[in-house]
Amino acid sequence: MTAEQFAARHIGPEPADERRMLEAVGYGSIDELMDAAIPEVIRWHGTLDLPEPATEHDAIAELRALAARNTVAVSMIGLGYHGTHTPAVIRRNVLENPAWYTAYTPYQPEISQGRLEALLNFQTMVTDLTGLATANASMLDEGTAAAEAMTLARRASKSRSPVYVVDADALPQTVAVITSRAEPLGIDVRVLDVERDELPAEFFGLHLQYPGASGAVRDHAPLVEAAHAVGALVTVAADLLALTLLRPPGEIGADIAAGTTQRFGVPMGFGGPHAGYLAVRAGLERMLPGRLVGVSRDADGNPAYRLALQTREQHIRRERATSNICTAQVLLAVMAGMYAVYHGPDGLRAVAARTHEMAARLAAGLRAGGVAVAEVAFFDTVTATVPGRAAQVVAAAAQRGVNLRLVDADRVGVSCDETTTPAHLAAVWAAFGVDAVDGAVDAALPTGLARTSEFLTHPVFRSHHSETAMLRYLRRLSDFDYALDRGMIPLGSCTMKLNATTEMEPVSWAEFAHVHPFAPAAQTAGYREMIAQLEGWLAEVTGYDAVSVQPNAGSQGELAGLLAIRAYHRDRGEGHRDVCLIPSSAHGTNAASAVMAGMRVVVVGCDADGNVDLVDLDTKIDKHRDALAAIMVTYPSTHGVYETGIASLCAKVHDAGGQVYVDGANLNALVGFAKPGRFGADVSHLNLHKTFCIPHGGGGPGVGPVAVRAHLAPFLPGDPLGAHVDGRPAISAAPYGSAGILPIPWAYLRMMGAAGLTRATGVAVLAANYVAARLRQHYPVLYAGNKGLVAHECILDLRPLTKATGVSVDDVAKRLIDYGFHAPTMSFPVAGTLMVEPTESEDLAELDRFCDAMIAIRAEIDKVGAGEWPAGDNPLANAPHTAAMVSGDEWPHAYPRSVGAYPGGVDRAGKYWPPVRRIDGAYGDRNLVCSCPAPEAFEG
Numbered sequence: 001m002t003a004e005q006f007a008a009r010h011i012g013p014e015p016a017d018e019r020r021m022l023e024a025v026g027y028g029s030i031d032e033l034m035d036a037a038i039p040e041v042i043r044w045h046g047t048l049d050l051p052e053p054a055t056e057h058d059a060i061a062e063l064r065a066l067a068a069r070n071t072v073a074v075s076m077i078g079l080g081y082h083g084t085h086t087p088a089v090i091r092r093n094v095l096e097n098p099a100w101y102t103a104y105t106p107y108q109p110e111i112s113q114g115r116l117e118a119l120l121n122f123q124t125m126v127t128d129l130t131g132l133a134t135a136n137a138s139m140l141d142e143g144t145a146a147a148e149a150m151t152l153a154r155r156a157s158k159s160r161s162p163v164y165v166v167d168a169d170a171l172p173q174t175v176a177v178i179t180s181r182a183e184p185l186g187i188d189v190r191v192l193d194v195e196r197d198e199l200p201a202e203f204f205g206l207h208l209q210y211p212g213a214s215g216a217v218r219d220h221a222p223l224v225e226a227a228h229a230v231g232a233l234v235t236v237a238a239d240l241l242a243l244t245l246l247r248p249p250g251e252i253g254a255d256i257a258a259g260t261t262q263r264f265g266v267p268m269g270f271g272g273p274h275a276g277y278l279a280v281r282a283g284l285e286r287m288l289p290g291r292l293v294g295v296s297r298d299a300d301g302n303p304a305y306r307l308a309l310q311t312r313e314q315h316i317r318r319e320r321a322t323s324n325i326c327t328a329q330v331l332l333a334v335m336a337g338m339y340a341v342y343h344g345p346d347g348l349r350a351v352a353a354r355t356h357e358m359a360a361r362l363a364a365g366l367r368a369g370g371v372a373v374a375e376v377a378f379f380d381t382v383t384a385t386v387p388g389r390a391a392q393v394v395a396a397a398a399q400r401g402v403n404l405r406l407v408d409a410d411r412v413g414v415s416c417d418e419t420t421t422p423a424h425l426a427a428v429w430a431a432f433g434v435d436a437v438d439g440a441v442d443a444a445l446p447t448g449l450a451r452t453s454e455f456l457t458h459p460v461f462r463s464h465h466s467e468t469a470m471l472r473y474l475r476r477l478s479d480f481d482y483a484l485d486r487g488m489i490p491l492g493s494c495t496m497k498l499n500a501t502t503e504m505e506p507v508s509w510a511e512f513a514h515v516h517p518f519a520p521a522a523q524t525a526g527y528r529e530m531i532a533q534l535e536g537w538l539a540e541v542t543g544y545d546a547v548s549v550q551p552n553a554g555s556q557g558e559l560a561g562l563l564a565i566r567a568y569h570r571d572r573g574e575g576h577r578d579v580c581l582i583p584s585s586a587h588g589t590n591a592a593s594a595v596m597a598g599m600r601v602v603v604v605g606c607d608a609d610g611n612v613d614l615v616d617l618d619t620k621i622d623k624h625r626d627a628l629a630a631i632m633v634t635y636p637s638t639h640g641v642y643e644t645g646i647a648s649l650c651a652k653v654h655d656a657g658g659q660v661y662v663d664g665a666n667l668n669a670l671v672g673f674a675k676p677g678r679f680g681a682d683v684s685h686l687n688l689h690k691t692f693c694i695p696h697g698g699g700g701p702g703v704g705p706v707a708v709r710a711h712l713a714p715f716l717p718g719d720p721l722g723a724h725v726d727g728r729p730a731i732s733a734a735p736y737g738s739a740g741i742l743p744i745p746w747a748y749l750r751m752m753g754a755a756g757l758t759r760a761t762g763v764a765v766l767a768a769n770y771v772a773a774r775l776r777q778h779y780p781v782l783y784a785g786n787k788g789l790v791a792h793e794c795i796l797d798l799r800p801l802t803k804a805t806g807v808s809v810d811d812v813a814k815r816l817i818d819y820g821f822h823a824p825t826m827s828f829p830v831a832g833t834l835m836v837e838p839t840e841s842e843d844l845a846e847l848d849r850f851c852d853a854m855i856a857i858r859a860e861i862d863k864v865g866a867g868e869w870p871a872g873d874n875p876l877a878n879a880p881h882t883a884a885m886v887s888g889d890e891w892p893h894a895y896p897r898s899v900g901a902y903p904g905g906v907d908r909a910g911k912y913w914p915p916v917r918r919i920d921g922a923y924g925d926r927n928l929v930c931s932c933p934a935p936e937a938f939e940g
């Protein structure tokens with residue numbers, strides 16, 4: 001590897017370090033190590049067929065050329081995706097700032113107060129604007145948020161009816177996602193013109209769009225009343241910008257609101273990523289899917305934030321979970337929340353009023369020119385009727401650089417937004433052949449629906465309106481947090497590797513950022529080619545035949561893969577196959593996804609070595625042979641081991657007529673060395689935000705492509721606007737999901753090439769084995785495979801130490817903060833353990849710093865065990881230590897302040913200080929507060 005090659009930058013250890021690490025592990029070379037670690041039955045000995053690696057320079061040049069083949073048009077298509085001005089201070093200091101984008105999901109709240117506060121702002125923004133009690137910390141997009149609202153309504157409704165009524169004026173892609181999710185659950189979706197058609201006698205839920213896809217703003221209160229009369233719940237899919245001017249869903253009695261926050265400063269990105277939202281009325285908060293930030297208190301009784309009600313989550317509830325959602329859209333939620341912070345209520349109202357004024361002027365000009373415009377109240381979108389001429393008008397507008405929505409042969413939709421100018425209006429009029437005179441007009445909002453209630457009254461939405469104030473607020477919050485820009489985040493299963501700057505840069509380019517997902521194909525040639533290349537490279541890496549990048553998280557890839565299996569069985573007349581075998585060690589999303597795909601979960605046990613128990617597998621297969629649909633296994637296992645039984649596991653399931661799903665979250669241990677599509681699996685999802693360098697963003701975005709062998713390819717996700725035509729499911733609202741971040745994995749693959757990727761895998765496995773070798777005598781490594789080796793991560797078993805000393809895995813995780821680290825994955829997949837995944841990107845100095853800290857902590861545990869420090873008052877029990885604590889006038893503790901604050905060799909000058917002490921999660925769950933607390937709460 002020459003320094004010019006990107007792989008040398010991406011991979012941390014240098015050749016001399018590598019030799020020292022190999023020595024510690026006891027192998028002569030990475031090849032020897034990998035030969036020993038990976039079972040020969042799955043080993044692939046070829047060279048990946050990928051283009052020669054490009055330098056960072058050249059990769060950017062190639063992406064520039066691809067980007068140049070996209071056309072950035074003025075987008076007036078609407079349908080839930082709008083032009084928006086991202087405030088530059090937010091773009092540079094959030095979207096392009098590694099302090100925000102390289103952070104992990106805030107499971108360790110003491111080091112995540114910044115993003116937790118930002119998410120609380122987001123939740124407060126959503127609850128205020130929708131007029132509902134509680135909002136979660138983001139959903140994947142509007143379509144999936146609406147689908148989650150449907151299942152929430154079903155859980156909460158007293159009605160036993162399977163019927164879900166959907167407004168015909170709902171966004172078409174939302175209808176597609178709802179329909180795809182409903183089918184396996186036996187929900188009967190009825191799309192009705194709710195203004196005219198009679199509602200069914202019984203139904204459990206009603207989905208309304210506000211304003212409708214046509215632009216019409218209707219008073220939904222009578223429908224809400226009618227739905228409640230039969231015990232149904234009502235979801236209103238509402239545009240948050242419109243809600244600054246219109247009476248919000250909560251004030252007409254809606255139970256749930258769902259939608260997107262894209263137009264709050266988040267670029268369209270050809271479909272994503274943006275933060276969807278979901279809010280509920282009081283009484284439904286404990287049924288809300290997804291992550292929820294709440295206020296609790298720390299060891300000193302000060303207010304502190306943390307994820308609330310975590311016991312609802314899929315990783316705990318598995319097949320009884322309310323949803324499979326795991327990775328969400330944190331980075332984009334932070335951006336949208338900050339857009340509201342920056343503009344404040346008056347600013348948002350002004351943006352909305354201007355947007356509406358543009359639409360009103362547009363409609364007036366069309367009418368004056370003799371074009372029929374629907375005679376309804378509207379906010380930002382008008383529907384014009386031009387009999388037989390719609391396609392012609394849309395084409396004429398495209399000629400002028402403006403995209404309109406072709407509704408049907410006779411109707412054209414035009415949406416205005418924050419970026420609309422008088423010149424755009426003139427172009428639209430010209431496309432309609434209208435010679436309009438622009439001028440002031442009356443508002444076309446329905447007076448009876450004007451918003452009278454206040455919103456965003458909390459001081460945070462009134463205090464940061466100058467750029468200086470905003471810059472400092474963003475800096476203040478990001479300083480609270482620990483992200484990859486501070487040090488290693490050794491989270492097992494999460495693969496927190498380098499997110500290279502070169503990979504990130506293209507995400508901000510206009511040619512990728514400002515493209516509508518339903519823009520004409522001729523305008524998106526660059527995007528389509530990039531995606532086709534990426535899908536091809538991922539197929540090569542995994543050994544599958546076809547890939548779809550539509551799923552916008554791993555969990556959604558799981559659902560897509562299982563739906564493909566389901567459709568395959570039905571296609572062959574074996575639709576009765578509905579049992580999904582899942583090992584007890586599996587990630588919680590697996591079971592939750594299986595239930596969403598209409599399957600019954602049957603758990604297969606693990607043996608004493610942590611491997612799938614092949615005897616139990618035989619038993620379960622025998623018992624369910626005729627009903628067997630699939631097995632879902634993670635490889636290497638979530639125990640971080642290359643199981644040798646995988647090939648025979650695949651064969652057994654296939655013999656019984658089942659399909660094999662390999663959860664590809666651990667692909668970082670396989671790339672270049674084994675291909676799931678070749679060793680017996682039929683389908684996998686990948687996590688591009690793990691193996692392929694999309695940053696975690698503090699809990700999203702992600703991309704979870706689904707990869708299949710040829711026989712499942714006909715059942716991959718389809719275009720949400722064409723889903724009803726070709727029978728494929730709509731997994732996301734946009735055809736290519738979160739397309740806007742696909743330049744990241746594209747650049748990674750393009751710059752690493754076959755040799756770089758393969759070396760990355762080897763170094764990742766070497767690093768995990770190095771950590772295991774150094775820590776083994778201090779903490780038992782729970783599971784190992786061939787020759788005592790682990791794969792790309794290792795589980796440290798703290799249970800014996802906890803039993804002997806009372807020091808818990810929590811204490812160790814929090815003490816690591818004092819040493820300047822993010823904790824490893826805690827208590828997954830085994831309670832009471834830590835799972836360490838160093839990745840290939842950490843250099844030897846950082847690996848050693850981590851191992852030294854863990855060894856020093858072991859010595860501290862021994863002091864507690866030996867009674868040198870009291871069990872209740874020691875540096876572990878009191879961790880993490882804040883600056884306020886160790887500089888307090890009183891120091892009543894049994895150890896010196898310096899031991900609390902500066903353990904081991906901590907860099908005193910560059911030390912990371914957590915802003916709060918240990919947080920009491922249970923207190924916050926008993927006293928649930930999920931919006932911004934009054935400033936007085938922080939006094940004293």
Ligand SMILES: *Cc1c(COP(=O)(O)O)cnc(C)c1O
Pocket residue numbers: 325326327493494553554555556587589590634638663665666687702704
């Ligand atoms: C991360 C992970 C998932 C879920 O992926 P998301 O993108 O968070 O939805 C599933 N399985 C395993 C083993 C994982 O590590």
